[in-house]
Amino acid sequence: MNDLNGYDIEDLSPGMSATFGKTVTESDIGLFAGISGDINALHLNEEYAATTPFGGRIAHGILTTGLISATIANKLPGPGVIYLEQQLRFLAPVRPGDTVNATVTVKEVIAERGHVVLETICRVGGKDVISGEARVKVGSSKKREEKKKLAAAGV
Amino acid sequence: MNDLNGYDIEDLSPGMSATFGKTVTESDIGLFAGISGDINALHLNEEYAATTPFGGRIAHGILTTGLISATIANKLPGPGVIYLEQQLRFLAPVRPGDTVNATVTVKEVIAERGHVVLETICRVGGKDVISGEARVKVGSSKKREEKKKLAAAGV
DSSP: OOTTSOOOGGGOOTTOEEEEEEEOOHHHHHHHHHHHOOOOHHHHOHHHHTTSTTOSOOOOHHHHHHHHHHHHHHTSSOTTOEEEEEEEEEOSOOOTTOEEEEEEEEEEEEGGGTEEEEEEEEEETTEEEEEEEEEEEOOOHHHHHHHHHHHHTTO | OOTTSOOOGGGOOTTOEEEEEEEOOHHHHHHHHHHHOOOOHHHHOHHHHTTSTTOSOOOOHHHHHHHHHHHHHHTSSOTTOEEEEEEEEEOSOOOTTOEEEEEEEEEEEEGGGTEEEEEEEEEETTEEEEEEEEEEEOOOHHHHHHHHHHHHTTO
């Protein structure tokens, strides 16, 4: 672990998993529209959204993706991580009031580059709403120790 | 165009492009942390962020991605679009106060499925900060007219 209690590359192995759950609220959707500028009627206009196959307003897909970012940044690998890539497939709608569980699972550890490939899934009531994969970069306890030794030796 | 002034599949061809620009503010970053639950110190803690290679706080990558969602939903293909997939590569940091221009360009039109593949790029001062690709679904003016004819014929 690093000083911020995040995982180093040496700590990670395939199968490790973490989940963060959050209820997506009306407020989240309104604020995200302002932050992003995405004023899609499907998210903001109940009268319009009710006429679509969704039958009512749904959350922005990228808003829900924020919970994947949260799981990666807060839990696995956690603090110190750098986000490199994210692939997303939007499978089903998230509605105001839905509780989303974002789960990330280590698929591959590329030790020499400090890269980790994670499976990233968001679920509502056990149903997948977003699937995908992330690539992140983490630190190395081994490299930090080597630097310390060199510093102590005055190199 | 559909009733909401969004493009139908028949209106789209490779090379069509649209851009949406927005300044990413301190307020956006704070609100996005609350919406997503992503409290990465790199986004919220200036004293910590100053010690990293970034040299200060940066915006959440998924926050900036929201501007891609906005360009797709508001401009190209615009209202009525359904987001299917998004690939993202985070190339460089976005700092509070940076103005991000998100540009989407039609790469491929898959008429029989109503799918459109878009190149999606976010830039700050001409420099790419996010690159990637989206797949979206749009409506068909041809199919709507066929439905109307069938309805008029009482089928």
